[in-house]
Amino acid sequence: MSGPAAPQAEDEEETGTEPAAGSRKPSELELRRLAAELAPMVDVWQRLLDQHLPDRAGRCQTCTKGGTGLPAAPWPCSIHGIADLARQWHDRSA
Numbered sequence: 001m002s003g004p005a006a007p008q009a010e011d012e013e014e015t016g017t018e019p020a021a022g023s024r025k026p027s028e029l030e031l032r033r034l035a036a037e038l039a040p041m042v043d044v045w046q047r048l049l050d051q052h053l054p055d056r057a058g059r060c061q062t063c064t065k066g067g068t069g070l071p072a073a074p075w076p077c078s079i080h081g082i083a084d085l086a087r088q089w090h091d092r093s094a
């Protein structure tokens, strides 16, 4: 029983397996955990939602390149995403 090695390059994103150590992006699970922790801190995520808004070019006004004041992240940025999740979490548990 031997053959060509089966390709195993598929990224599994929502299979519920443990995230690989050293993955670059925060996993969905980590984001949700962060959002759950933020959820009770209403003024924190509200301020984040207030600050992380798109400019006319569709980039986050607050996530600028360090020191330059130039918008660097396409909006919605990850911080806005977390704050938005926190708001949903808060709404659901309210």
Ligand SMILES: [Zn+2]
Residues within 6 Å of the ligand: 052, 053, 060, 061, 062, 063, 073, 077, 078, 079, 080
């Ligand atoms: Zn931002």
